Amino acid sequence: MNNHMKVEMAAKSENESFARVVVASFISPLDPTMDELTEIKTVISEAVTNAIIHGYEDDDDGVVVLACSISNDDVTIMIQDYGRGIDNVQEAMEPMYTSKPELERSGMGFTIMENFMDQIDIHSSAGAGTTVTLVKRFNQNQQQIAK
Amino acid sequence: MSLVSHFEQKEHVLLIRLVGELDHHEAGTLKVDWEHYLNAGGIQHVIVNLEDLTFMDSSGLGVFLGRYKQVKALGGEMVVCAIQKPVKRLFELSGLFKVIQTEATEIDALSRLGVAS
Numbered sequence: 513m514n515n516h517m518k519v520e521m522a523a524k525s526e527n528e529s530f531a532r533v534v535v536a537s538f539i540s541p542l543d544p545t546m547d548e549l550t551e552i553k554t555v556i557s558e559a560v561t562n563a564i565i566h567g568y569e570d571d572d573d574g575v576v577v578l579a580c581s582i583s584n585d586d587v588t589i590m591i592q593d594y595g596r597g598i599d600n601v602q603e604a605m606e607p608m609y610t611s612k613p614e615l616e617r618s619g620m621g622f623t624i625m626e627n628f629m630d631q632i633d634i635h636s637s638a639g640a641g642t643t644v645t646l647v648k649r650f651n652q653n654q655q656q657i658a659k
Numbered sequence: 660m661s662l663v664s665h666f667e668q669k670e671h672v673l674l675i676r677l678v679g680e681l682d683h684h685e686a687g688t689l690k691v692d693w694e695h696y697l698n699a700g701g702i703q704h705v706i707v708n709l710e711d712l713t714f715m716d717s718s719g720l721g722v723f724l725g726r727y728k729q730v731k732a733l734g735g736e737m738v739v740c741a742i743q744k745p746v747k748r749l750f751e752l753s754g755l756f757k758v759i760q761t762e763a764t765e766i767d768a769l770s771r772l773g774v775a776s
Binding site for chain 1: 682686690714716717720722724744748749
């Protein structure tokens with residue numbers, strides 16, 4: 513099946529749960545397992561939280577774009593902000609690294625995204641924003657059995 | 660779904676029951692309330708019952724890590740019980756189980772810390 517959607521939301525923490533629910537609902541036709549659903553909801557939460565805390569530094573005039581597309585059994589999710597950008601993407605992806613230790617961040621966001629998804633791609637430029645693209649392949653086991 | 664946190668003191672143990680979803684939006688309030696109880700005195704150990712915590716992300720991990728440091732400074736232990744699969748995976752991934760103890764039930768956790776339930 514093929515489908516896509518895109519929503520825009522204010523960079524407010526209230527919208528983190530909204531973003532999770534939107535994507536969970538959108539991918540429900542793929543009949544995801546409980547584990548897959550948890551993984552998707554967790555990575556959405558991580559990326560949207562990053563946009564709010566790091567991209568916009570809690571300025572809720574900021575806008576977060578969430579787009580999701582389904583192509584056969586592949587789900588691609590894009591989370592975009594127009595905030596300050598990440599100074600050093602490689603450093604940001606290190607497990608336990610956080611640029612805001614005073615906020616009691618665990619520094620596990622990108623590690624979780626890497627672990628729960630099949631592919632992760634981060635584009636960031638100073639002052640222009642960050643786009644995180646995540647890909648997950650569903651129903652891999654069924655396909656293997658079918659072969 | 661939001662988060663509801665129940666706090667209860669049993670002897671020298673702070674028992675917390677978390678119901679709902681713990682994300683960045685909910686983490687701030689939980690942290691403030693949790694710190695308030697720890698700072699009030701008379702508490703050494705913390706038990707967190709996660710039976711009804713249906714979702715958690717890395718913001719939740721940050722809150723646990725921060726309170727673990729506080730409890731450790733009090734010379735106490737942090738125990739989580741009835742942890743569900745989605746939350747358990749995050750604890751495993753972060754290595755939190757190396758410092759936070761785990762028990763199957765709230766009764767097991769209380770008896771581990773010497774509190775008669």
